[in-house]
Amino acid sequence: MNKKYVIAFDQGTTSTRTIVFDEKGSIVSIAQKELKQYYPQSGWVEHDALEIYNDQLETFHQAVSNSGINPKDIAAIGITNQRETTVVWDRETGKPIHKAIVWLDKRTTGICKSIEDKGLSSYIKKNTGLVVDSYFSGTKLKWILDNVEGAQEKAEAGKLMFGNIDSWLIYKFTNGKKHVTDHTNASRTMIYNIKNLEWDEKLLKELNIPHSLLPKVQTSSSDFGIIEYKGIKIPIYGVAGDQQASLFGQGGFEAGIAKSTFGTGCFILLNTGTKQVKSKKGLLTTLTCSLDSEPVNYALEGSVFAGGASIQWLRDRMKIIDKASDTEAICSSIPPLNNVYVVPAFAGLGAPHWDCKAKGSVYGMTLDTGKEELIKATVEALAYQTKDVIGAMETDSKEKIVTLKVDGGASKNNYLMQFQADLLNVEVDRPKMIEVTAFGAALLAGIKAGIWTKSNIAQIREVDTVFSPKMDKKTRKKNYKGWKKAVKRTKSK
Numbered sequence: 001m002n003k004k005y006v007i008a009f010d011q012g013t014t015s016t017r018t019i020v021f022d023e024k025g026s027i028v029s030i031a032q033k034e035l036k037q038y039y040p041q042s043g044w045v046e047h048d049a050l051e052i053y054n055d056q057l058e059t060f061h062q063a064v065s066n067s068g069i070n071p072k073d074i075a076a077i078g079i080t081n082q083r084e085t086t087v088v089w090d091r092e093t094g095k096p097i098h099k100a101i102v103w104l105d106k107r108t109t110g111i112c113k114s115i116e117d118k119g120l121s122s123y124i125k126k127n128t129g130l131v132v133d134s135y136f137s138g139t140k141l142k143w144i145l146d147n148v149e150g151a152q153e154k155a156e157a158g159k160l161m162f163g164n165i166d167s168w169l170i171y172k173f174t175n176g177k178k179h180v181t182d183h184t185n186a187s188r189t190m191i192y193n194i195k196n197l198e199w200d201e202k203l204l205k206e207l208n209i210p211h212s213l214l215p216k217v218q219t220s221s222s223d224f225g226i227i228e229y230k231g232i233k234i235p236i237y238g239v240a241g242d243q244q245a246s247l248f249g250q251g252g253f254e255a256g257i258a259k260s261t262f263g264t265g266c267f268i269l270l271n272t273g274t275k276q277v278k279s280k281k282g283l284l285t286t287l288t289c290s291l292d293s294e295p296v297n298y299a300l301e302g303s304v305f306a307g308g309a310s311i312q313w314l315r316d317r318m319k320i321i322d323k324a325s326d327t328e329a330i331c332s333s334i335p336p337l338n339n340v341y342v343v344p345a346f347a348g349l350g351a352p353h354w355d356c357k358a359k360g361s362v363y364g365m366t367l368d369t370g371k372e373e374l375i376k377a378t379v380e381a382l383a384y385q386t387k388d389v390i391g392a393m394e395t396d397s398k399e400k401i402v403t404l405k406v407d408g409g410a411s412k413n414n415y416l417m418q419f420q421a422d423l424l425n426v427e428v429d430r431p432k433m434i435e436v437t438a439f440g441a442a443l444l445a446g447i448k449a450g451i452w453t454k455s456n457i458a459q460i461r462e463v464d465t466v467f468s469p470k471m472d473k474k475t476r477k478k479n480y481k482g483w484k485k486a487v488k489r490t491k492s493k
Helices: 049-067 111-116 121-128 137-147 149-158 163-171 201-207 244-249 308-317 325-333 371-397 412-424 434-448 455-459 473-489
Strands: 005-011 015-022 027-036 074-083 088-090 162-163 181-182 216-218 227-228 231-243 258-262 266-273 286-287 297-303 341-343 361-363 405-406 428-430 463-467
Touching: 005 049, 005 163, 005 434, 015 049, 015 434, 027 049, 049 163, 049 227, 049 434, 074 163, 074 244, 074 434, 088 137, 088 163, 088 286, 111 121, 121 286, 137 162, 137 286, 137 341, 149 162, 162 163, 163 181, 163 231, 181 231, 227 266, 227 325, 231 244, 231 434, 244 258, 244 266, 244 434, 266 371, 297 371, 308 371, 325 371, 325 412, 341 473, 361 473, 371 412, 371 473, 405 412, 412 428, 412 463, 428 434
Parallel strands: 005 074, 074 231, 181 216, 258 405, 405 428
Antiparallel strands: 005 015, 015 027, 088 162, 227 231, 258 266, 266 297, 286 297, 341 361, 428 463
């Protein structure tokens, strides 16, 4: 095999990137572009799907150009994407009929209420692994069909197409030849049955969604079509939603491995193997990255809606930090907090609480509380929320997590990672290369292309730092008790 490089498209909530990896799994070049956010109403969040495609195309060309590699040496492309963000486009023109509705968006709360009133919550939990929430794609798709003039009629006539961002990018990059998705993205729609691995006909009927809208579902490491670059045909061989791609990139393709990605949100996944563990603690059951030759695995997932987003809030709205990286030095420079907590429920509370009406709050402020304390409490909230999820996972799975593998932008923060280890009383393992989400997509593509095998992941993944717990038991217990009290006061009911 003379092909030496694999490319990852990493399309996230706040940025769009392309990363070139060599056959050793090292990064050759990165190109990135910040993604514009649209807020048409309170609680509404949108992206421009055409901007996303154009940004991905631009970063793709830039990354390949900057790398200096011969495009003929590119073996394959993998795509990883923000999940649940919903695009509907016209089958004839290829143009979106509405802006993409982002996973954070809360406009479909009313639709969710009507689904609950019909008594469908337990059916959805049992068959899709999800809870009824505006977070997922199904209700966003219904909202577009209900609110864009003529959309329902066009959908019923077979003239519209739906997809999460992966399907949209594949459609655009293959010049409309492919309308497909993978198991991981399909499992985040709330209309895909994770037991029989098919679109759920009962839910499609309840939401009035025609089957013709939906992409074909296939394994995460398979043939998703061809991208032409300067006359060279490059296959798309890997596709996965960002959190499952991260789990795969961390080597989490076996039961018992847990990881937390500290991104815009924080996402914690625990691979439970071929067994579908049904959570009693507000966690989701989702599908992990799938390979053609192996049975599909399940994972428990807990989502913290506001992770890095709360740090962005400090920077962009509160304007009390210049950049996110400043928080580490600030947190380390002041004494431990005395019962000051920020509960960043800006988009409601995720797992294990699932309270979409909760609002962000600050507790325990006194006249001694300054901006440094507010910054520190916001950073620590990421660790507290992660502990909430890990605790629920351990209860559901009846397994004790002994190491937490971490990645994502905020995992660079040494103060946060040490505080996380202290709170959990387990080791926190951070790899040298924290771009494991993109690497997971590259691995899926590279495995299909014959560049790597699963056994290569352990060799490629190098540990940067293992953070061991240092906090005494009494302090840990006191801190977490205060956090739980703050969350209780934050809840809407």
